[in-house]
Amino acid sequence: MDKRDRRFFVVGRKEKKPARKPKSSPASVVIVGAGAAGNAAAEMLRREGCDGPITLIGADEFLPYDRPNLSKDYLAGTAPEEWIPLRSADFYREQKIDVMTKTSVVAIDPNTKQVTLSDGRSLASGALLLATGAEPVRLEITGGDLPHAVVGKGSLPLEKILGRELGNLIRETHEEQGVKFHLGRTPAMIQDRQVQLDDGTMLDCDLVVVGIGVRPNTSLAETAGIATDDGVLVNEFLETNIPGIFAAGDIARWPDPRAGRIRVEHWVVAERQGQTAACNILGAREPFVAPPFFWSNHFDVAIRYVGHGSRDDRAVVSGDLKAKNASVIFRARDKLTAIASVGRDLENLKAEVALERGEEFGAL
């Protein structure tokens, strides 16, 4: 960029970025789990100048991929398959990140941080990141194991997270598109092309999608003697009770500066935790303070949610929900806890900053 008098001109593009040197660098880093957190961590380690071996171990047969896209644009047919991998094989080769697919870690030695792989080999590590993610809860009813077996749980699932007004908008949006809800019911039995509910109602279907939540994969950590409590317990630096072993993503239960100890199963949170854990593996001592964020698309309604509300919070609607231009602002006592926005992206970003700074937030 050039400046002359009171005018500026965009000229040459800047290609080179200065190399970074970390405070400290372990001999090697092993990352267990090649999902959002694991991949983001591996990339950030290199970005921050880690020059030792990095191994990213995943049970999946594919290189790390963009999971949110699978249930959004890709499923809707608006994203081509080429967009699904997060990075190419060449990228990992250039970055000298060794990705082991179809491999899992079966044991961790907490003293040496050596890991034992599913193929029997062992791998030494100077620092370890656990990013083992979560496993879908299976439906344990007759027929629950049939292939491709929508069953939601609870009576008002959308209301609990989004507040009554926004929850209703989402429900109505689906209903307008022909989706029928059977709230307060549970499936009793799944048969070929039919689902029977607990009140005897029979539903015809070609496909059953079970969405009853996930459970964090913590058994590897538990067996190694790492402290867990519905998730792997970490401090503000995302380090477990064993120095040099970190955890990030779906499995991590961390002390959020606003909400206390929480565990969150969202993509952006996982990636950011992977990034912070990477910096801390390199001695940065950077606390994880980002307010949790997720997005969710329902036909033409795109929700942005930042913060961590609870169902006891007071929810106030600002704007016109019917016009799909509104935010629901959640407060506990008088303190902002979260905000869910539709058609108000900038407001959602401003709320994020208010949460970070502990400031009051007035809607637009």
Add this chain to the structure above:
Amino acid sequence: MAEASRDLEGPDFEKGCDIDEVRDGGMLLGHAFGEAILVARQGSQLFAIAATCTHYGGPLAKGLMVDCTVRCPWHHARFDLRTGEAIGAPALSDTPCWNG
């Protein structure tokens, strides 16, 4: 992902632009070399980075400038305005940068 070369908006920064068009702490969308470019101002400092988020192509000019960073309105990815570096997920790749 958005195609940057289509429908370029705002001033042509190759031809130059008045500094006062960008308010202090604010951002201006324009273009140069066939690409959408975001110019941001912090006091007497000006920054120029590509205006498109490297995650899903969100419009950074409609995002929020916080100190020397910009946050994408779509999924809250963060970029350093000084370097174009993707400093916060979900963007993982840097965005091009034209700072002197």
